[in-house]
Amino acid sequence: xxxxxxxxxxxxxxxxxxxxxxxxxxxxxxxxxxxxxxxxxxxxxxxxxxxxxxxxxxxxxxxxxxxxxxxxxxxxxxxxxxxxxxxxxxxxxxxxxxxxxxxxxxxxxxxxxxxxxxxxx
Amino acid sequence: xxxxxxxxxxxxxxxxxxxxxxxxxxxxxxxxxxxxxxxxxxxxxxxxxxxxxxxxxxxxxxxxxxxxxxxxxxxxxxxxxxxxxxxxxxxxxxxxxxxxxxxxxxxxxxxxxxxxxxxxxxxxxxxxxxxxxxxxx
Numbered sequence: 490x491x492x493x494x495x496x497x498x499x500x501x502x503x504x505x506x507x508x509x510x511x512x513x514x515x516x517x518x519x520x521x522x523x524x525x526x527x528x529x530x531x532x533x534x535x536x537x538x539x540x541x542x543x544x545x546x547x548x549x550x551x552x553x554x555x556x557x558x559x560x561x562x563x564x565x566x567x568x569x570x571x572x573x574x575x576x577x578x579x580x581x582x583x584x585x586x587x588x589x590x591x592x593x594x595x596x597x598x599x600x601x602x603x604x605x606x607x608x609x610x
Numbered sequence: 611x612x613x614x615x616x617x618x619x620x621x622x623x624x625x626x627x628x629x630x631x632x633x634x635x636x637x638x639x640x641x642x643x644x645x646x647x648x649x650x651x652x653x654x655x656x657x658x659x660x661x662x663x664x665x666x667x668x669x670x671x672x673x674x675x676x677x678x679x680x681x682x683x684x685x686x687x688x689x690x691x692x693x694x695x696x697x698x699x700x701x702x703x704x705x706x707x708x709x710x711x712x713x714x715x716x717x718x719x720x721x722x723x724x725x726x727x728x729x730x731x732x733x734x735x736x737x738x739x740x741x742x743x744x745x746x747x
Contacts, residue, residue, distance in 0.1 A: 509630045509633070509634070510630075511626040511627055511629060511630045512626040512629075512662070513626055513627075542637065542651065542654070543633065543651055543654050543655045543658060544655075545655050545658040545659050545662070546659060546716040546717055546720060547658075547662060572651075573648075574647045574648045574650075574651035574652075575651060577648060577651075578648075578651045578652050578655045578724065581652070581720075581723050581724060582655065582659075582716055582720035582721075582723065582724065583706055583716045583719070583720050583723075584716060584720075
């Protein structure tokens with residue numbers, strides 16, 4: 490079965506989505522990510538979607554749900570790299586991803602995760 | 611003046627992987643007629659929503675993708691046809707937040723906002739056909 494790789498960077502997990510998302514793949518990622526957070530005791534998750542050309546309501550909901558699950562498990566999620574056309578389309582679709590932390594790129598996302606982690610101490 | 615069909619291709623929609631293939635087809639032809647990145651993203655996202663509806667609610671079906679031309683203006687026309695249970699209350703199905711599939715209920719009304727033309731025909735027990743058009747400005 491196809492899987493999206495999850496890379497461990499210290500106390501954070503990095504997910505770079507570089508393939509076309511289909512529903513089963515998104516659900517597998519959600520499962521794998523929550524497992525990894527619990528097993529590694531990760532405090533932060535960075536999800537890079539700069540290669541995604543579309544985010545529809547299903548994928549958007551999976552991202553929002555995964556972030557909520559991560560929070561319950563003690564990890565913050567930052568979504569980075571969303572293309573401008575994807576952002577415009579998502580909001581027009583009616584999906585605003587409330588409660589999701591975002592940053593422009595991986596570097597800024599890591600800095601944001603560090604700030605959030607510091608504020609939680 | 612009647613809308614002229616330049617070319618047509620059909621995609622079977624039975625699984626979530628078929629949805630990806632359909633999306634790629636729409637992306638390729640959106641590029642071919644020179645839609646902007648934003649218009650292409652909108653029509654491909656609408657296609658993704660409607661293709662998923664066909665698979666999940668319509669028990670599978672077909673997407674017909676066409677390049678159409680009307681008075682020198684090009685566009686993409688997509689028709690999603692299934693022989694599923696049909697939609698009993700179309701007005702309700704087109705309202706934001708209504709869902710029978712445990713989703714957010716943004717698929718149909720959201721897709722409608724992302725395109726220029728939107729038509730929905732459905733008969734309970736017969737099936738559903740949704741047709742959308744995104745014109746190149």
